Amino acid sequence: MEKMKKLSKTKSISYAKWGYIFIIPFFVVYLIFTLYPQLLTIYNSFFEYYRDGLNVIGPNFVGLRNYKELFTINNAGYVPIVKYSLNTLILWIIGAVPQFLIAMLLALFFTSTRLNIKGQQFFKTVIYMPNLIMASAFSMLFFALFSQVGPINQLLQSWGAVNEPINFLGMTISVRGLIGLMNFLMWFGNTTILLMAGIQGIDESMFESARLDGSNSTQVFFNITMPLLMPIFIYVFITSMIGGIQMFDVPQVLTNGKGTPNLTSTTLIMYLNNFLGVSKNFGMAGAVSVLLFIITAVLSAFVFKTITRK
Amino acid sequence: MKKLLSILLAILMVFTLAACGNGGNGGEEPAEEGKVLNLWTWNDEFWGFLCDYYADEVIDEFTATKGDVTIKRTTYISDNMAYQDALDAALLAQADAPADEKVDMFLAEADYIIKYTNSDATMDVTSIGVTDFSNTYKYTVEAASDANGVVKGVSFQCCPSALIYRRSIAKEVLGTDDPAEVQAALDSWEKFDEVAAIAKEKGYYMVPTPLETYRTFSNNTTSGWVVDGKLNIDPAIQNWMDQAEKYMAEGYAPFAAGIWDAEKNDQMFADGKTMCFFGPAWYFNFCMGNAQDPERGCYGDWAICQGPQAHFWGGTWMLAATGTDNPTMVADIMNTFINDEEVCSKLVSEKAQFSNNQAVNNKFAADESYGNDFLGGQNDTAVFAELAKYIKFQNVTPYDQGCNEGIQNAYREFLNGTVTKEEALANFKDSIKTTYPGITVE
Incomplete structure (x- = not known):
């Protein structure tokens, strides 16, 4: 009996316990470095807490005053944070649309057994290359290239294409275009490789049987590739969107932190960063962060729901 | 994996820093004053003068020595107030910083000097031995004084x-x-x-x-x-x-x-x-x-x-940071750049500066043979000596x-x-x- 009991105890050993133990380190790190700061940010957003010179003002509880201030109409007749949100959205779309189109096309080319492109490794390396450059260095390079006395203007002038140097960094369309272009260049390689991995994960026999049944490439793409690629596509799309919402380094460096012209390239994170200058305004910065958190959560949920809907 | 790696790296870094901290304190004898003088700047202008006219030996772009004291430069660019931002953080942590890491002297510009002179982060320089302002331009002293007239620093230049x-x-x-x-x-x-x-x-x-x-x-x-x-x-x-x-x-x-x-x-x-x-x-x-x-x-x-x-435009002031462990040397540097006739003369003749020593400037202004080659031989000091009379710090x-x-x-x-x-x-x-x-x- 005694023996039996022992045996049954050994038999019912719970391996799940080890699972929990193994994930403890992650949760400890998550609690300390992610959850705690997040809660602290939310807490700070209800306080007046900044520096005036070397004097710390606060923290004084002010309720929702910081949020109210965020949504106050300014002298030019608009709400700054709404403008910056739209900027962020536009900047992301300019970069993301070509990024997804080109990446999808390249992924299809590279995985196509009919095309069977030679030197794939080389191309994959090359298109991934821009991602290895630091965003700020990349941005600095474009800043120098497109300045009024920079090489692009010199080239255009020596070809006689323009008489006066073009102020690329002074016009909304070109600044936004350049930011989009940089983000596109930096990320399309990464997206291509992720999508390729997704396509390669699809059972080859699916394509073969479709082709045997006489379907053309378009039909294969929309009826086989796309539906089966969906989980990976959603992942790539949401990561790109969150990256877009957090866009900072490229526009910050390209416009020297000013978000020019007329603040049309000021993103939400740049706005947040402005509060954390000499004044270390944790109250307002906290409020912006909380708003960002809500926007990200809502958008992600929305995208997930729409794309996965049957 | 990435997270784990970063934690590991972070832990490693903490250890390395701690090791550095211990190593730094390993001096032979407990001296009265610190062996490291930390100087904060936003460019290398003053650093150049300090290396040429004050330091005994220049180790590299950010380190020099004077006697047995090492002078260390910490520099942040001024643009977008990055310098003030970093300096504020250092000054607010001054009380808890180890002696060799405390800010001893920092530079400030006309645009924001008042922020520091009117705070407890700077100290009365007359108390550490900088007392002779007879040759300096009056506005440079006013600019470095707090609301009660306590002088917190000096400038090595006058900036008409x-x-x-x-x-x-x-x-x-x-x-x-x-x-x-x-x-x-x-x-x-x-x-x-x-x-x-x-x-x-x-x-x-x-x-x-x-x-x-x-x-x-x-x-x-x-x-x-x-x-x-x-x-x-x-x-x-x-x-x-x-x-x-x-x-x-x-x-x-x-x-x-x-x-x-x-x-x-x-x-x-x-x-x-x-x-x-x-x-x-x-x-x-x-x-x-x-x-x-x-x-x-x-x-x-x-x-x-x-x-x-x-x-006038700009101008760089040297301010003494409260809590410095090198008060004697801080005062010595300040006195050198306002009252040492030889150094002030060299600032004018070798560096084309307009010094903060009226006697020296007037000597060059009156010197017919003195001229600045960049300006086609014109005596710029004479022009500035005249302009300096109109400076108002207000x-x-x-x-x-x-x-x-x-x-x-x-x-x-x-x-x-x-x-x-x-x-x-x-x-x-x-x-x-x-x-x-x-x-x-x-």
């Missing part, structure tokens, strides 16, 4: 700002490059405008950017940027805005570039088309590198005169850097035609609201 012009262009536009005659032709803003029109006819620009004259106006205001806690735009700033608008519309300036931008600095090359720049001694010997470029520059093709309106607030940079950045956009004047002002006010939450903006 002059009109710096290209001799060759002046000859074509005015028919002369003689400083006295050029001055006579440009001694008021009305005359300046007239000459600007002539320059344009002859294919030249009067200024490299409309922002070039900003300091001339902002330094002659009748009220500060902040009055009773509210943002205030002085009529002088308004006058500058009107002038800038006119100069851009009339084509008296090629671009509405920022004062530190490559577009503007390009105008200093020999093939530049701009006649007038504005700035103190530090400007032409520290910031006009393009003009001194051996191939593309125009060394010697320059001269200075008083210009339409007397003003209407300053701790928020001046943000306001001065903010208005120039915002208004530039109007000058470039991207926004209306109303939008530019609204953008400026928004930026102040974000930068300085303590200021009421209407």
